[in-house]
Amino acid sequence: xxxxxxxxxxxxxxxxxxxxxxxxxxxxxxxxxxxxxxxxxxxxxxxxxxxxxxxxxxxxxxxxxxxxxxxxxxxxxxxxxxxxxxxxxxxxxxxxxxxxxxxxxxxxxxxxxxxxxxxxxxxxxxxxxxxxxxxxxxxxxxxxxxxxxxxxxxxxxxx
Amino acid sequence: xxxxxxxxxxxxxxxxxxxxxxxxxxxxxxxxxxxxxxxxxxxxxxxxxxxxxxxxxxxxxxxxxxxxxxxxxxxxxxxxxxxxxxxxxxxxxxxxxxxxxxxxxxxxxxxxxxxxxxxxxxxxxxxxxxxxxxxxxxxxxxxxxxxxxxxxxxxxxxxxxxxxxxxxxxxxxxxxxxxxxxxxxxxxxxxxxxxxxxxxxxxxxxxxxxxxxxxxxxxxxxxxxxxxxxxxxxxxxxxxxxxxxxxxxxxxxxxxxxxxxxxxxxxxxxxxxxxxxxxxxxxxxxxxxxxxxxxxxxxxxxxxxxxxxxxxxxxxxxxxxxxxxxxxxxxxxxxxxxxxxxxxxxxxxxxxxxxxxxxxxxxxxxxxxxxxxxxxxxxxxxxxxxxxxxxxxxxxxxxxxxxxxxxxxxxxxxxxxxx
Numbered sequence: 001x002x003x004x005x006x007x008x009x010x011x012x013x014x015x016x017x018x019x020x021x022x023x024x025x026x027x028x029x030x031x032x033x034x035x036x037x038x039x040x041x042x043x044x045x046x047x048x049x050x051x052x053x054x055x056x057x058x059x060x061x062x063x064x065x066x067x068x069x070x071x072x073x074x075x076x077x078x079x080x081x082x083x084x085x086x087x088x089x090x091x092x093x094x095x096x097x098x099x100x101x102x103x104x105x106x107x108x109x110x111x112x113x114x115x116x117x118x119x120x121x122x123x124x125x126x127x128x129x130x131x132x133x134x135x136x137x138x139x140x141x142x143x144x145x146x147x148x149x150x151x152x153x154x155x156x157x158x159x
Numbered sequence: 160x161x162x163x164x165x166x167x168x169x170x171x172x173x174x175x176x177x178x179x180x181x182x183x184x185x186x187x188x189x190x191x192x193x194x195x196x197x198x199x200x201x202x203x204x205x206x207x208x209x210x211x212x213x214x215x216x217x218x219x220x221x222x223x224x225x226x227x228x229x230x231x232x233x234x235x236x237x238x239x240x241x242x243x244x245x246x247x248x249x250x251x252x253x254x255x256x257x258x259x260x261x262x263x264x265x266x267x268x269x270x271x272x273x274x275x276x277x278x279x280x281x282x283x284x285x286x287x288x289x290x291x292x293x294x295x296x297x298x299x300x301x302x303x304x305x306x307x308x309x310x311x312x313x314x315x316x317x318x319x320x321x322x323x324x325x326x327x328x329x330x331x332x333x334x335x336x337x338x339x340x341x342x343x344x345x346x347x348x349x350x351x352x353x354x355x356x357x358x359x360x361x362x363x364x365x366x367x368x369x370x371x372x373x374x375x376x377x378x379x380x381x382x383x384x385x386x387x388x389x390x391x392x393x394x395x396x397x398x399x400x401x402x403x404x405x406x407x408x409x410x411x412x413x414x415x416x417x418x419x420x421x422x423x424x425x426x427x428x429x430x431x432x433x434x435x436x437x438x439x440x441x442x443x444x445x446x447x448x449x450x451x452x453x454x455x456x457x458x459x460x461x462x463x464x465x466x467x468x469x470x471x472x473x474x475x476x477x478x479x480x481x482x483x484x485x486x487x488x489x490x491x492x493x494x495x496x497x498x499x500x501x502x503x504x505x506x507x508x509x510x511x512x513x514x515x516x517x518x519x520x521x522x523x524x525x526x527x528x529x530x531x532x533x534x535x536x537x538x539x540x541x542x543x544x545x546x547x548x549x550x551x552x553x554x555x556x557x558x559x560x561x562x563x564x565x566x567x568x569x570x571x572x573x574x575x576x577x578x
Contacts, residue, residue: 007576038533038534039534039538039548040547122521126517
């Protein structure tokens with residue numbers, strides 16, 4: 001694939017003007033995601049009420065792919081139920097790793113601009129980190145990393 | 160010896176001929192994304208020239224067996240060639256004796272060997288270990304593990320805004336509790352060449368041994384461990400045109416003899432009963448099990464190759480690349496070079512305003528340009544400069560100025576994408 005097709009206008013736009021950027025205070029759920037490969041770090045706060053994400057924000061130092069993914073994720077999950085958010089998380093992970101059949105029904109909408117990432121294995125984690133961190137926040141895991149395979153390997157406390 | 164190797168070894172490289180050098184590296188013919196490969200990630204790993212590839216093939220096709228064991232022909236040949244590789248390394252670093260060269264799996268393994276063999280035996284509660292901000296994680300983490308185990312303390316030498324060590328602060332860190340110094344010769348993240356001779360001399364006034372991490376120095380300058388008077392010097396083959404999986408620990412014989420073995424196994428013993436094991440002499444005491452024989456012999460061939468070109472020629476040529484790259488990249492608006500030491504190897508770490516290094520790396524790759532992006536396993540350096548990561552172009556003697564022009568053009572393309 002041609003790399004520039006990954007750096008599409010919608011991704012560049014979200015990188016330049018990230019939506020829902022910042023930190024919610026108070027927040028009912030909070031998690032920090034790390035990508036040890038590049039040192040990137042993402043902080044996600046959200047307000048969950050009646051199992052719906054009323055508000056969500058992110059901040060951190062990251063590459064354009066990660067930042068755009070986080071920005072588009074926040075707009076996609078805001079107002080959604082926890083279950084719908086988890087479905088999106090699962091579908092996005094499958095999209096980024098090339099396991100999602102785009103011809104079958106899915107809920108990703110414009111998030112499919114990230115489909116090209118599957119051809120850049122070293123960058124897959126950049127796109128997934130926000131989703132991984134959201135999953136951790138929803139499941140009350142304070143710290144996570146792109147290297148965590150499942151919840152049992154995740155480190156809690158401040159690292 | 161085959162004809163290619165023979166020709167190379169008898170040719171005179173006194174005039175640095177870049178075209179002839181490049182012709183030795185088959186991988187440089189590769190196209191990446193339809194563009195000629197421009198390989199600027201040499202600080203991570205350097206490419207292998209044909210004579211070294213040929214040497215590995217010759218070993219595997221005509222000389223391979225296990226060493227130091229059987230009396231048959233192949234075992235004798237393999238043992239002889241392995242020992243010969245050790246002597247090549249001895250000469251390369253100008254060690255007093257060949258038994259002062261221990262083959263390891265690489266720089267990290269060498270440092271861990273010293274930590275286990277020397278550190279765990281001689282460093283006690285309350286003792287102090289001096290490291291520097293410039294260290295690679297491989298020269299930080301083993302000492303942290305030791306400090307945690309022993310209750311020892313790690314003291315860190317700071318750097319200035321150019322990425323140079325603060326030598327006054329270094330000297331102030333010494334006291335009667337100082338028991339070890341771990342010091343990187345050349346910073347992998349920034350290219351800074353540290354004044355190690357002076358620093359070693361100072362440490363020795365306190366009778367403190369010094370380990371030099373030479374992973375980024377050995378490929379780029381002539382070495383003399385006796386003149387440096389360092390106690391340990393370590394580096395890997397794959398950064399010197401050799402294979403992965405092998406490196407050396409140089410240590411002064413008296414220190415190596417005083418150290419306890421790190422790994423137990425075959426070859427490192429004189430006799431074994433279930434009541435008692437008597438350890439072998441150095442270097443065997445530290446080479447338990449079957450060593451990377453092929454890789455060590457390939458390492459020897461790489462040393463021949465580099466020595467034949469001449470480390471002085473390599474250093475002089477790479478300095479011209481550094482000067483050109485510094486001037487060319489400095490002209491790009493929004494680009495900041497991190498690490499501007501007066502003494503540097505040909506490494507340029509840089510950041511671009513508002514653009515993350517990973518995005519830079521991915522877009523440069525589209526033009527066939529390989530740079531390293533990330534924290535370079537030197538997070539304390541990144542923290543010092545308050546950046547999460549940088550992009551790093553690191554040059555070898557087979558790079559040329561046109562490739563630096565291509566890098567500059569590639570960086571401008573990145574800036575256009577993010578305009």
